[in-house]
Amino acid sequence: MKDIIITIGRQFGSGGREIGQKISGALNIPFYDDEIIALAAEKSGMSSSVLKTVDEKAGSFLYSLSISTTPFGANASPIYEMPINDKLFLAQSEVIKDLAIKGSCVIVGRCADYVLRAQPHILSVFIRADIEHRINRKRPLNEGLAENKLKELILKTDKKRASYYNYYTSKKWGYAESYNLTIDSGLFGSDRTADIVVSAYKSLSEK
Amino acid sequence: MKDIIITIGRQFGSGGREIGQKISGALNIPFYDDEIIALAAEKSGMSSSVLKTVDEKAGSFLYSLSISTTPFGANASPIYEMPINDKLFLAQSEVIKDLAIKGSCVIVGRCADYVLRAQPHILSVFIRADIEHRINRKRPLNEGLAENKLKELILKTDKKRASYYNYYTSKKWGYAESYNLTIDSGLFGSDRTADIVVSAYKSLSEK
Numbered sequence: 001m002k003d004i005i006i007t008i009g010r011q012f013g014s015g016g017r018e019i020g021q022k023i024s025g026a027l028n029i030p031f032y033d034d035e036i037i038a039l040a041a042e043k044s045g046m047s048s049s050v051l052k053t054v055d056e057k058a059g060s061f062l063y064s065l066s067i068s069t070t071p072f073g074a075n076a077s078p079i080y081e082m083p084i085n086d087k088l089f090l091a092q093s094e095v096i097k098d099l100a101i102k103g104s105c106v107i108v109g110r111c112a113d114y115v116l117r118a119q120p121h122i123l124s125v126f127i128r129a130d131i132e133h134r135i136n137r138k139r140p141l142n143e144g145l146a147e148n149k150l151k152e153l154i155l156k157t158d159k160k161r162a163s164y165y166n167y168y169t170s171k172k173w174g175y176a177e178s179y180n181l182t183i184d185s186g187l188f189g190s191d192r193t194a195d196i197v198v199s200a201y202k203s204l205s206e207k
Numbered sequence: 208m209k210d211i212i213i214t215i216g217r218q219f220g221s222g223g224r225e226i227g228q229k230i231s232g233a234l235n236i237p238f239y240d241d242e243i244i245a246l247a248a249e250k251s252g253m254s255s256s257v258l259k260t261v262d263e264k265a266g267s268f269l270y271s272l273s274i275s276t277t278p279f280g281a282n283a284s285p286i287y288e289m290p291i292n293d294k295l296f297l298a299q300s301e302v303i304k305d306l307a308i309k310g311s312c313v314i315v316g317r318c319a320d321y322v323l324r325a326q327p328h329i330l331s332v333f334i335r336a337d338i339e340h341r342i343n344r345k346r347p348l349n350e351g352l353a354e355n356k357l358k359e360l361i362l363k364t365d366k367k368r369a370s371y372y373n374y375y376t377s378k379k380w381g382y383a384e385s386y387n388l389t390i391d392s393g394l395f396g397s398d399r400t401a402d403i404v405v406s407a408y409k410s411l412s413e414k
Contacts, residue, residue: 176333179391182383
């Protein structure tokens with residue numbers, strides 16, 4: 001049995017997080033999603049609450065809150081630090097690499113497929129669903145929001161995820177070419193989508 | 208048990224045809240690939256050998272070989288027929304719809320997922336693989352061809368397939384969003400790729 005890291009990219013509202021948890025449960029391996037922010041905060045000494053605001057957003061215009069400047073003087077000029085998004089991406093990448101060394105696990109988002117591209121045993125998955133399914137899934141959490149506003153929110157979040165992925169990787173978000181497996185959770189439902197990934201994991205692990 | 212039509216889009220050299228045949232064998236359902244050209248020729252009265260030259264190529268510059276013109280005269284002007292590519296697409300679409308009515312089957316290429324979009328039970332699959340795997344797969348058939356030329360041939364054929372698909376459908380070739388399932392046959396190999404589709408088919412059919 002080989003250790004395999006399952007990475008999950010996902011359209012907003014496709015149930016990627018829930019499906020990742022089901023996979024983790026079925027295979028009895030750890031699951032990481034937002035946990036990675038806390039671990040990155042711990043590793044980097046940055047504030048977890050500040051990091052949350054830039055999580056999965058592409059750099060490079062939000063500069064670090066702790067911009068250093070030289071003391072005032074004749075040649076004074078600000079020394080810009082690395083944008084906080086880039087800092088977070090690097091800190092999360094380190095965390096993801098540390099987690100991958102420990103053995104099989106499920107990691108949601110954060111370009112983990114790209115961060116771990118040099119590793120031999122990765123199963124990179126992307127979860128999608130038709131917009132109607134995603135609206136239905138997000139409806140209970142957005143009771144007061146009109147249908148067109150909810151659709152807008154979903155498509156805007158996808159755009160942010162795509163630009164984050166396309167900025168930090170050399171691949172394209174949502175293209176079949178970027179993943180080993182992409183699944184329509186709207187057609188299959190969460191349980192059977194998880195089943196497909198679990199079977200694929202087992203077939204690779206026993207290979 | 209529901210009848211389900213499995214449509215297979217594929218990158219050139221990813222083994223889509225072979226995988227489709229394996230799925231057809233495992234499920235004991237008919238398989239259609241180039242057979243559709245012959246059936247379209249029969250249905251339309253067009254020549255099968257002419258149709259082969261424009262198969263899976265986007266219209267609209269190759270006009271029908273049988274362009275009609277009005278007799279010479281003061282107001283003579285040619286009456287252009289529908290481009291032959293478009294004629295073939297329409298004839299193949301009719302054939303695909305006829306086949307789908309008969310029950311479960313596997314159909315490779317020819318925008319079958321789009322042609323059958325109004326049908327309730329479609330499992331649309333796209334097969335991809337890294338370029339190295341596709342070069343290795345196509346190598347035996349192209350012994351004399353230099354590596355870079357073979358790569359060029361593969362990528363050019365993909366471009367043609369993409370423009371054919373994007374021209375005749377409202378979807379985008381090779382995007383996860385356009386399919387229910389996309390699989391990396393380079394990672395899984397042909398047998399296990401077929402297994403994944405067979406399992407998915409069974410779970411939908413028994414739903």
